[in-house]
Amino acid sequence: xxxxxxxxxxxxxxxxxxxxxxxxxxxxxxxxxxxxxxxxxxxxxxxxxxxxxxxxxxxxxxxxxxxxxxxxxxxxxxxxxxxxxxxxxxxxxxxxxxxxxxxxxxxxxxxxxxxxxxxxxxxxxxxxxxxxxxxxxxxxxxxxxxxxxxxxxxxxxxxxxxxxxxxxxxxxxxxxxxxxxxxxxxxxxxxxxxxxxxxxxxxxxxxxxxxxxxxxxxxxxxxxxxxxxxxxxxxxxxxxxxxxxxxxxxxxxxxxxxxxxxxxxxxxxxxxxxxxxxxxxxxxxxxxxxxxxxxxxxxxxxxxxxxxxxxxxxxxxxxxxxxxxxxxxxxxxxxxxxxxxxxxxxxxxxxxxxxxxxxxxxxxxxxxxxxxxxxxxxxxxxxxxxxxxxxxxxxxxxxxxxxxxxxxxxxxxxxxxxxxxxxxxxxxxxxxxxxxxxxxxxxxxxxxxxxxxxxxxxxxxxxxxx
Numbered sequence: 111x112x113x114x115x116x117x118x119x120x121x122x123x124x125x126x127x128x129x130x131x132x133x134x135x136x137x138x139x140x141x142x143x144x145x146x147x148x149x150x151x152x153x154x155x156x157x158x159x160x161x162x163x164x165x166x167x168x169x170x171x172x173x174x175x176x177x178x179x180x181x182x183x184x185x186x187x188x189x190x191x192x193x194x195x196x197x198x199x200x201x202x203x204x205x206x207x208x209x210x211x212x213x214x215x216x217x218x219x220x221x222x223x224x225x226x227x228x229x230x231x232x233x234x235x236x237x238x239x240x241x242x243x244x245x246x247x248x249x250x251x252x253x254x255x256x257x258x259x260x261x262x263x264x265x266x267x268x269x270x271x272x273x274x275x276x277x278x279x280x281x282x283x284x285x286x287x288x289x290x291x292x293x294x295x296x297x298x299x300x301x302x303x304x305x306x307x308x309x310x311x312x313x314x315x316x317x318x319x320x321x322x323x324x325x326x327x328x329x330x331x332x333x334x335x336x337x338x339x340x341x342x343x344x345x346x347x348x349x350x351x352x353x354x355x356x357x358x359x360x361x362x363x364x365x366x367x368x369x370x371x372x373x374x375x376x377x378x379x380x381x382x383x384x385x386x387x388x389x390x391x392x393x394x395x396x397x398x399x400x401x402x403x404x405x406x407x408x409x410x411x412x413x414x415x416x417x418x419x420x421x422x423x424x425x426x427x428x429x430x431x432x433x434x435x436x437x438x439x440x441x442x443x444x445x446x447x448x449x450x451x452x453x454x455x456x457x458x459x460x461x462x463x464x465x466x467x468x469x470x471x472x473x474x475x476x477x478x479x480x481x482x483x484x485x486x487x488x489x490x491x492x493x494x495x496x497x498x499x500x501x502x503x504x505x506x507x508x509x510x511x512x513x514x515x516x517x518x519x520x521x522x523x524x525x526x527x528x529x530x531x532x533x534x535x536x537x538x539x540x541x542x543x544x545x546x547x548x549x550x551x552x553x554x555x556x557x558x559x560x561x562x563x564x565x566x567x568x569x570x571x572x573x574x575x576x
Contacts, residue, residue: 111370111371111372111373112370112371113371115367115370115371116333116337116371116372117330117333117334118330119326119329119330120329120363120364120366120367121307121309121329121360121363122363123308123309123310126307126356126359126360126363127353127356129155129156129159129359130159130162130163130353130355130356130359132163133163134160134163134164134165134166134169135160135161135163135164139160140160140161140164140169140172143157143160143161144172144173144176144414147176147180147414147415147417148176148179148180150180150183150184150417152414152415152416152417152418153414153415155359155362155363155366157415158358158359158362158411158415159355159359161173161407161411161415162355162358162359162407162411163355164407167403170403170406170407170410173407173410173411173414174406174407174410174437174438176410176414177409177410177411177413177414177438177439178437178438178439180413180414180417180439181413181437181438181439181440181441183417184417184418185441185516186516186517186520186550187484187485187486187547187550188485188486188487188488188516188517188520189436189440189441189442189443189480189485189486189487189488190241190420190441190442190443190488190489190490191239191241191442191443191444191445191473191476191477191487191488191489192239192241192242192243192276192278192442192443192444192445193234193237193239193241193242193243193444193445193446193447193454193473194242194243194245194280194424194444194447194448194449195227195230195231195234195242195243195244195245195264195454196245196246196448196449196450196451196453196464197221197222197227197244197245197246197252197256197257197260197451198219198220198221198222198246198247198249198251198252198451199217199219199220199221199246199247199450199451199461199462199463199464200219200220200221200246200247200249200251200252201247201248201249202247202248202249202250202320202321203247203248203316203320203321203322203323204316204317204318204320205305205315205316205322205390206314206315206316206317206390206391206392207305207315207348207350207351207384207387207390207392207393208387208390208464208465209387209388209389209390209462209463209464209465210247210462210464211389211390212320214388214389214390214462215389216388216389216462217388217389217461217462217463218460218461218462219461219462220450220451220452220459220461221246221249221251221252221256221451222260222451222452224259224260224263226451226452226455227260227263227264228263228264228266228267229455230452230454230455231263231264231267231274232267232269232455233454233455234274234454235267235269235272235273235274236269236531237446237472237473237474237531238473238474238489238527238530238531238532239274239446239473239489240272240273240274240275240276240489240491240523241274241275241276241277241278241298241489241491242264242274242276242277242278243277243278243279243280243301243444244257244260244261244264244277244278244279244280244281245279245280245281245464246281246451248282248321248322252281254284254288254291254292257279257281257292258291258292258294258295261277261279261295261296261297262295264277265277265296271572272530275489275491275495275573276298276491277295277296277297277298278297278298278299278300278301278344279292279297279299279300279301280301280302280303280344281300281301281302282302282321282322283302283321283327283328283331283334284331284334285334286334286337286338287338288338289334289335289337289338289339289340290338290339292338292340293338293339293340297340298342298491298499299342299343299344299377299378300332300335300340300342300343300344301343301344301345301346301378301380302328302331302332302335302343302344302345302346303345303346303347303348303380304328304329304345304346304347304360304361304364305328305346305347305348305351306347306348306351306352306357307329307347307352307356307357307360307361307363307364308351308352308356308357308360309325309326311351311352312325313325315351315392329364332345332364332368332376333368333371333372336368336371336372336374341374341377341499341500342377342378342499342500343368343376343377344376344377344378344379344380344422345361345364345365345376345378345379345380346379346380346381346382347360347361347379347380347381348382348383348384349381349382349383349384349398349400349405349408350383350384350392350396350397350398350399350400351384351397351398352397352398353398354398354400354404354408358408358411358412361379361412362415362416364376365379365416365419374500375416375418375419376416376419377419377420377499378419378420378421378422378442379412379416379419379420379421379422380421380422380423380424381405381408381409381412381421381422381423382424382426382427383400383405383426383427384396385426385465385466385467385468386465386466387463387464387465387466388462388463389462393465402431405431406434406435406438409421409423409435409438409439409440410438410439412439413438413439420441420442421439421440421441421442422440422441422442422443422444423435423440423442423443423444424443424444424447425443425444425445425447425467425468425469425470426465426466426467426468427468427469428468428469429468429469429471429476429479431468432469433479433483436480436483436485443476445469445471445472445473445476445477446471446472446473446476447467447469448463449463449464449465449467450462450463450464474531474532474533474536477527477532477536477540478535478536478539481536481539481540481543482539484543486517486520486521486524486543486544486547487520487524487527488516488519488520488523488524489523489524489526489527490516490519490520490522490523490575491523491575492515492519492575492576493515493519495575496575496576498515514553514556515576517547517550517551518551518556518560518563518576519575519576521544521547521560521564522563522564522567522574522575523575524540524544525540525541525544525564525567526567526572526573526574527540528540528541529567530572544564548560548561563576
């Protein structure tokens with residue numbers, strides 16, 4: 111670790127824009143880059159820049175096929191499921207792409223009280239969720255004391271024998287002191303989107319003197335989070351604000367910065383594209399639209415460039431796109447999502463949504479589709495509860511060893527879901543998938559242990575994990 115790098119701006123705008131210019135790699139050069147990726151060594155900034163210059167369809171397909179191999183080598187054929195919980199849509203910022211923007215008079219504002227938040231949590235537990243992402247606009251009404259109380263409330267809800275086992279948070283930048291308070295609440299990953307890494311365009315999209323208009327304060331929030339004791343952080347870009355090639359190179363710089371400064375890169379990255387948002391002007395004329403083919407290329411490149419990092423795909427994308435991208439790098443997805451506060455417990459809730467959804471399916475419908483595609487849904491929280499976080503997680507993820515925990519824990523949590531929540535049709539094909547996936551556990555001793563634990567779930571045992 112190099113502590114002198116902490117809290118230092120690491121974005122060289124001219125350098126990164128310069129790197130996206132030039133020729134695409136030759137066939138031998140592409141082959142060499144992809145061979146390195148198959149060794150799970152990740153890629154350099156220059157190698158990522160070379161891949162981003164590729165426009166040939168067959169070459170993009172080659173990248174995607176390697177990404178599929180890398181993804182399955184690290185994570186296996188499993189996908190982690192979660193649900194976002196919007197605690198409020200009151201916001202002091204004026205982001206031109208977001209419905210929560212301060213000047214938007216078209217939406218009804220709401221901040222959930224603890225009783226309302228408890229009811230939201232109960233509904234999600236009844237559906238089978240175990241992992242949630244708490245999100246809110248930036249406002250004094252959603253300060254650190256409110257957030258800490260909200261986390262305790264969600265963790266404290268019990269519905270029959272079920273509880274939320276993992277809370278991630280997506281919150282505005284805060285101080286090191288507040289991050290220490292957040293750490294005490296046993297959160298999982300702290301997520302904060304940079305939105306765009308272009309400091310010039312950033313000013314255009316975040317007008318006025320609101321807190322979010324400070325580019326560098328947001329850029330360095332992960333440094334403060336890790337200094338405050340947060341083990342896992344999640345980076346994010348909103349595609350459509352700037353040239354996607356620049357954004358990917360900047361995100362790589364961010365990951366490399368965290369590795370150098372703290373010895374641990376991002377736990378997750380998120381890549382939503384701009385979607386329609388009521389009362390937000392920018393989605394009507396997206397300045398840097400990302401095509402479907404480029405979006406697939408983005409996911410594949412990040413998977414091979416940062417093989418250890420979880421890639422999150424939200425319900426902004428439709429079900430067909432989500433299903434296809436399972437193959438090429440995605441490892442976490444939201445399902446059955448609502449983006450307005452109070453909407454899980456009251457479907458008629460009129461509080462404003464942050465953006466339009468592309469995938470409107472229920473949790474079970476998403477799970478059924480995943481089974482048909484040969485992917486096992488996972489509600490696992492074992493790593494966090496066993497302390498496999500931060501550096502310890504990376505030590506297992508980088509060489510691909512985390513799969514020895516991920517696949518069994520996915521089987522356990524999925525089997526519990528099938529017995530407690532699924533319809534008969536989903537249950538039967540899900541149990542068949544679990545049985546088929548036993549062949550993916552090569553160690554006979556380990557397989558015997560997994561089989562015994564699965565049998566305890568048949569007998570009524572719950573919350574089983576390695």
